[in-house]
Amino acid sequence: MGKTLYEKIWDKHVVHNNDDQPALLYIDLHLIHEVTSPQAFSGLREANRPVRRPELTLATMDHSIPTASRSYPFRDPTAQLQVETLEKNCRDFGVQLYNLESDMQGIVHVIAPELGLTLPGQTMVCGDSHTSTHGAFGALAFGIGTSEVEHVLATQCLKQYPSKTLSIMINGRLPEAVTSKDLILSIIGKYGNDFAAGHVIEYRGEAIEALSMEERMTICNMSIEFGARAGLIAPDDVTFDYVKNKPFAPKGEKWDQALSEWKSLYSDEDANFNISIEFDATKVAPQVTWGTNPGFVGGIDESVPNPDSLSKENKKEAEDALVYMGLEPGTKMEEIAVDTVFIGSCTNSRIEDLREAAKIVKGYKVFPEIRALVVPGSQQVKKQAEQEGLDKIFLEAGFEWRNSGCSMCLGMNEDIVMPGERCASTSNRNFEGRQGRNARTHLVSPSMAAAAAIKGHFYDVRNWDFKKEVIQ
Amino acid sequence: MKPFIAHEGIVVPLDRPNVDTDAILPKQFLKRVEKKGYGKYLFFDWRYHDNQEENPEFILNKHVYKKASILLTRKNFGSGSSREHAPWALKDFGFRVIIAPSFADIFYNNCFKNGILPIVISETLVSDLFENVNRVEGYTLRVDLDSQTIEGKHGFHTRFEVDSFRKEMLLNGRDEISMTLQEEELIEKFEGKHNVYFQFDVPENKN
């Protein structure tokens, strides 16, 4: 019997199999940030324990930091305390930190791939559910709680039960102007937001192979919104080309050795998945969520559904969601007007995402009264975008251009959506209150968010009238 | 950690599916660097109006539930963010048991680390319990971890599943890190043969 990609990575990292206990799994890379780590370091101090492998640990600050001005003091002293606590913990325990002065700083799931720290076949964890992002490289990456952060700091291992496996075969290619964000949203929409609970997903098929690394990361990122523990995509030449020559990627002989190892990272033909489903990529339209979980989503050419038309299970929740969202059944998606537009987050703030959005924006102005911001995922992305002149396109159109961080994805800093306001957001969660109390979030792709900023309401980007020559 | 052996308490019905960790503990309370004191912020946006006054409609604000310690809810409880602040807040408020037809993975795991027992029972049994709770004010249940049973008035009785390792950890209030550190030799042996393709240069560990 062959093995799945998941099983191959798992087997390579089992330190020890105990009969009456979960397996002890070795962790190759541990990412930490200011919000979910302070209590873990306190735990180490209380027990007088060191960080076992600080050289396999990387810290950055992203969740609660301001993205407008980075100078101290912050307007929010509690956020500043959190950042200072991380500085101190990293100093005391010898952990590498990319702080606000570092040009390597950024959202933890954006910087690890761009630095070449995310590598195929690794096990990676972070006290953050969107650690699933790194699965795009064929790394087994998942989010953990703070107790487990402490466990990994102290032991470089975790006690884990193996997950079940779910294969999603995605056939055909995505149509023009439809993105991987639309693909993952429509999959979640079709099966429901908890369909993949307890599973590690492997995304496969023609549509996936045709995607860039940035697009693959968007898909794996949102595995958690599908209920999954992690998402995986088998590494291929697209992956290897992306990783090669990144700052921390192996070089020379080490590279050759790594590459030959990585080439065996795929699910064998006769491997067995617990569940296998197929999905047709050719029919996917640009997506807009209308409810308060990511499974409440539809195409831009559709209307807000009538809860009566949904399954009994979803009806009540959908009714509540429409009340919260201030939407009437039957409203055309294109008629929904927005107040705020947020382009950012670990789902969609990489250079490709900003390029896609800038293509739409170029030559246009933001619709009057709309607040629109672009928050690059990392300082590296920001720099690259500025080299390409994307910042000017956004600024000239009336967008705010920020430093990197999580920002309005969860509104831990000043960037919150006001009560009752409607936001077109490229992030991953449309939960009640996620972007601010009584804020109404619609999840969309970067190009759809950009189009909404220009038009003042959602608009089908497949019909976009590009003003000027397309930017490369 | 305090052991969990059995627990009897008032059941509060939170009749919603997909309650996410953002709802359990909103982000503005994630900036603290301690583990304690989150109970007053539990379900903040639902418990309080914009003017910070209690919302009398919200179930936890009903007088009989002020001392509730068992939370009954619907599927996919604890979805979304991995924040352990969510179980910290539930614990701090006084919850020891959560009963639902399913939980999100990370949250489920986080509960055990904090002495909260998350119990999965079928949709039908959950619905039966909702009925009982809605019929009898202050309905209580007794949960016994050792025998893996739940018992309550109106003939409610069921067994539940929990894996033996987590059960043992809760029953004995054991510290998982110490257990793993006992396997240090195995970890060292593993590290000796395991390939990692990068590592940071780090200063001498001062701790």
Ligand code: SF4
């Ligand atoms: S960008 Fe949003 S989802 Fe991603 S790590 Fe930050 S807060 Fe979490």
